[in-house]
Structures are given as structure tokens and as C-alpha cells.
Amino acid sequence: MEYITITADTYEDALAKAKSQYGDNIRVHSRRNYTLGGGLFTKKRNKTEIIFYLVKEAPTAAAKVVTNEEIKEFEKEAKTPDxxxxxxxxxxxxxxxxxxxxxxxxxxxxxxxxxxxxxxxxxxxxxxxxxxxxxxxxxxxxxxSQVKIDYVNQAHPRKYMILIGPTGSGKTTTIAKIASLYKTVGKKVGLISLDNFRVGAFQQITTYAEGLQLPIYVVKEEDEVILAQDKMKGEDLVIIDTMGISPKDSANLLRLKQMLSFFPKADTLIVMTCGATSKSEDLYKQFKNYEPFEIGSLIATKLDETESLGSFLTFAYSVSLPLLFCTNGQKVPSDILKASTSVILENLKDLGYNSNSFKSQLQ
Ligand SMILES: Nc1nc2c(ncn2[C@@H]2O[C@H](COP(=O)(O)OP(=O)(O)OP(=O)(O)O)[C@@H](O)[C@H]2O)c(=O)[nH]1
Ligand SMILES: [Mg+2]
Structure with missing residues (x-):
């Protein structure tokens, strides 16, 4: 939708100005009063700024500009139960x-x-x-019907898939599983590790890369991120491992943010790994910690350690993000599932495929 900002001395002037330029197709979105000048050499002046948007269809005879007052009145009425x-x-x-x-x-x-x-x-x-x-x-x-599944990124992964998430949530293990999944369907997969500051952290991912015969670049300094991308320019999919960061560790959060800013946005999917055993409130807190990043999808890990995916689903719904994969065990590369309605149904207690009524239908 197109928004237009018009400024004038009064609300009526701004309205008239907008009408003279755009006709009756304008609707008021919001208004703001502010003061200009008032310094040592300038006179104080009151101004009104109105933000309009344009409606596409031609206005009917009854159509009119809705004012803020009218909207407030309508909201009041809507709140009063009939x-x-x-x-x-x-x-x-x-x-x-x-x-x-x-x-x-x-x-x-x-x-x-x-x-x-x-x-x-x-x-x-x-x-x-x-x-x-x-x-x-x-x-x-x-x-x-309330759960979103990220089928698009499953089928056509973007060139860069970055996994972020709390310590021990399964990032590195899951990366090896995802890499193997796409390698099996013929994609050229490479790995980049940004988890470079902990002693021995990159050994785990390097071992997986060797086992799965995948190229890997371990970034040691921030300015190597571009070089790492260059090394991976021949790959179809590059999966990036990051360090788990605690909420109080703002220095590493900033460092990670800087490194991730080097990845081209349009070609990058940021995915958060979420332990399915965690309470929805805790997942939400972890998500808030990673808010500087534009998370596009979620992975629910450790499904094998819980009876229900419900907490994860509660969290995913509250942040309105889709599920990409689930992992259900420590074995690499086998313990991974593409998110689907049947995976969700199988992982609800006494519901879905596990409900008695469903079982009796199947028999
Ligand atoms: N039961 C179970 N364990 C898992 C699963 N995925 C990972 N793990 C285990 O969880 C532990 C942590 O996994 P990592 O992959 O190292 O987690 P991480 O997020 O990379 O951890 P940091 O790099 O320390 O932040 C390991 O012991 C994994 O084997 C899963 O789906 N089920
Ligand atoms: Mg790791």
C-alpha cells in the first residue's frame, strides 16, 4: 500500500491539500501535531503531519475520508458486546x-x-x-490449520542457510544432517563455521564435514566472511554454523551480528534451532535474545526427548514463524525430518495419530 505524508499548519489544510492532489481516493492513516522553531531567532509554529494511503478502487458515492475520531468511535462500539x-x-x-x-x-x-x-x-x-x-x-x-510449515525453503533452499540458537540446542549436529539431506538429492553443499572463539568448537563440524566429504571454511576473523563466501561460490547451498550465545553476552551477539551482515539478505535464510523439550516461555526468551536477526524459519530439535511438540508450537505461533525441519535423535545424518503435517500429528500426545479415535479409524 502506498503511504503519503502531507504537512500543513492545520489538519483541515493538510486534508484539503491531500484532496486537491489525490482526489477522493485518500484515507487517513494517522496524524501527528508538532512544533517548529521556537529557538533564539525563529518563531514557534504549530504543524500537523498526516499520513494518508490511497485506495485503488474508485470511490462510491458513499465513500468518504475516515477521520481518527471516527475510528476511535468505531473501536469503542466494537468493544461493547452486543x-x-x-x-x-x-x-x-x-x-x-x-x-x-x-x-x-x-x-x-x-x-x-x-x-x-x-x-x-x-x-x-x-x-x-x-x-x-x-x-x-x-x-x-x-x-x-494454525501451524505454518516452510515448504518453500525445504524444496528450494536459499544459497545461505544460517543456524542460530542457544548453546546446546543442536545447531552443529543439525547442520550435518541438513547437509547430508541435500547432498543426497544432488545439491553441492558447503559449510562455513563462525563458531571460532571457543577452544575446539570447530573440530566437531570439521569432523562432520570430513565424514560427509563436504568443503568447509572456518572463519577465524570477522573480515574473512567474504573470503569464505568466495570459496563457496561453486556450491548450491552453504550452511553456516554459529556459536550459542547467552542473553547476557552482548559482545558476542554484536560480533555475530557484524559477521552475519556480510551475507546477502535476499539469498540468506536465518533459522533458529529450538529445543522441543523447552517451555514455550523459555523459547520465547531465547528468541528475544536473537531479535537483532531476521529469523525466517524454525527447527524443532530433540523431538525424541519429549512427548509433545505443543510447547514448541505455542512458541512458533506466538512469533508467527514456520517450521522447517525437526530432529529426533543424535544420529547423524539419519535423525532429521522435513516438517510436515504428519510429523506434527505424530508428535502430539493423545491427539492426531496418537488419539484413540484416530487409531480406531485406521483399524
Ligand atoms: N536426543 C537428541 N539429542 C540431540 C539432537 N540434536 C542434537 N542433539 C545432541 O545435543 C547435544 C548438543 O548438540 P550440538 O549440535 O553440539 O548443539 P549446538 O547448538 O551446536 O551447541 P553449541 O555449539 O555448544 O552452541 C549433542 O550431544 C547432540 O548429540 C536430537 O535431535 N535429539
Ligand atoms: Mg555447535
Missing amino acids: PETLRAEEKIQTVLTKAKPGWEKELEDLLLVNDIKGSLREAVTNNFVPTNSDFRIELSDKLL
Whole structure:
């Protein structure tokens, strides 16, 4: 959408100015009053800045410019519950409680045992009305419809895939698994390690590179990042390992930020590894730590160590990011799964493929 900023002495002047230039296709987005001058030699002047946007379709006779006051009034009305709607909701609730005694309690238990909470819980339960006795399947469906899966980057990975994430979340191991996955389908894969400041850190990835026969460049100084990219110019996919950083380690966070700024944005996907055993609140805190980076996708690691992917899904929903891969064991290269609806269904407790109603359907 195109935004236009117009400044004038008053709101009315700005509105008239915008109308004379753009006709009736303008809508007010926001306004701001400010003061100019007022220094030693200049007079104080009040100014109004209005941000407009243009609507494409020709305005109908009824169309008019919406003012901020009107928007506020509308919001106030929207917040006041309509008695008719409330009565209808009450009726539905009564019918449901009569028709399916106990399913709400079961629903609560399922969400609890899967650690599904916050905005994901709301999205799943909002308007959830089971239509038959297999309500667990309907619930799984509703849950799946909220989960994003990054099929595009799975199928067409960008040239640079950078893994970031807390210490021990599985970055290096996962990189070896991903590298092997794409090598198997004929892609030329190279590795770059930016994890250079810890004693012996690069040995782990170098061992994997040797085992999988992949070229590797270990960056020792920040200014070698460009050189490393140059060495990898013949590869289709270059996966970059980074150091795990604790929230208090701002120096290393800055260092990593500097190194990552050398990668071309359009060709780079930054992925965060998330331990599936972690609570959603902790994953969120870790994510906040990495906020300086534009994370595009998530990998859920250590699925084999938890009964449910629910905490991870709660977190992923709250940051609105898609799932790219899952890892389910320490074995390299085998213990990795491309994210899919069936992987998610298999990793929910008493839901999806693990629900009794689903099992009985399969039999
Ligand atoms: N059970 C299980 N263990 C895993 C999985 N992925 C990695 N690990 C183990 O987790 C430990 C840490 O893995 P790394 O790959 O070294 O983690 P990292 O994020 O690179 O760690 P740092 O480089 O120290 O930040 C290792 O013992 C791995 O074998 C997994 O999917 N399941
Ligand atoms: Mg590592």
C-alpha cells in the first residue's frame, strides 16, 4: 500500500491539500501535531503531519475520508458486546453442554498435557464446536490449520542457510544432517563455521564435514566472511554454523551480528534451532535474545526427548514463524525430518495419530 505524508499548519489544510492532489481516493492513516522553531531567532509554529494511503478502487458515492475520531468511535462500539450476540453464544453453549457432556473437560486436559497455551490455545478453542464423537481429530485439524510449515525453503533452499540458537540446542549436529539431506538429492553443499572463539568448537563440524566429504571454511576473523563466501561460490547451498550465545553476552551477539551482515539478505535464510523439550516461555526468551536477526524459519530439535511438540508450537505461533525441519535423535545424518503435517500429528500426545479415535479409524 502506498503511504503519503502531507504537512500543513492545520489538519483541515493538510486534508484539503491531500484532496486537491489525490482526489477522493485518500484515507487517513494517522496524524501527528508538532512544533517548529521556537529557538533564539525563529518563531514557534504549530504543524500537523498526516499520513494518508490511497485506495485503488474508485470511490462510491458513499465513500468518504475516515477521520481518527471516527475510528476511535468505531473501536469503542466494537468493544461493547452486543446483547443479541451474547444471548446467541449462551444458547450455543447450553446446547453443546447438553449434547456432548464432558468434552470440554477433555479438551482442557488435552491442551494441558500438550502444553498448548497463550494465543495458540485461543486460536484453537475459539469457535471450536465438535460435530461428532471424534472430536480429537477435529481438534488436531484445527491445531494443524494454525501451524505454518516452510515448504518453500525445504524444496528450494536459499544459497545461505544460517543456524542460530542457544548453546546446546543442536545447531552443529543439525547442520550435518541438513547437509547430508541435500547432498543426497544432488545439491553441492558447503559449510562455513563462525563458531571460532571457543577452544575446539570447530573440530566437531570439521569432523562432520570430513565424514560427509563436504568443503568447509572456518572463519577465524570477522573480515574473512567474504573470503569464505568466495570459496563457496561453486556450491548450491552453504550452511553456516554459529556459536550459542547467552542473553547476557552482548559482545558476542554484536560480533555475530557484524559477521552475519556480510551475507546477502535476499539469498540468506536465518533459522533458529529450538529445543522441543523447552517451555514455550523459555523459547520465547531465547528468541528475544536473537531479535537483532531476521529469523525466517524454525527447527524443532530433540523431538525424541519429549512427548509433545505443543510447547514448541505455542512458541512458533506466538512469533508467527514456520517450521522447517525437526530432529529426533543424535544420529547423524539419519535423525532429521522435513516438517510436515504428519510429523506434527505424530508428535502430539493423545491427539492426531496418537488419539484413540484416530487409531480406531485406521483399524
Ligand atoms: N536426543 C537428541 N539429542 C540431540 C539432537 N540434536 C542434537 N542433539 C545432541 O545435543 C547435544 C548438543 O548438540 P550440538 O549440535 O553440539 O548443539 P549446538 O547448538 O551446536 O551447541 P553449541 O555449539 O555448544 O552452541 C549433542 O550431544 C547432540 O548429540 C536430537 O535431535 N535429539
Ligand atoms: Mg555447535
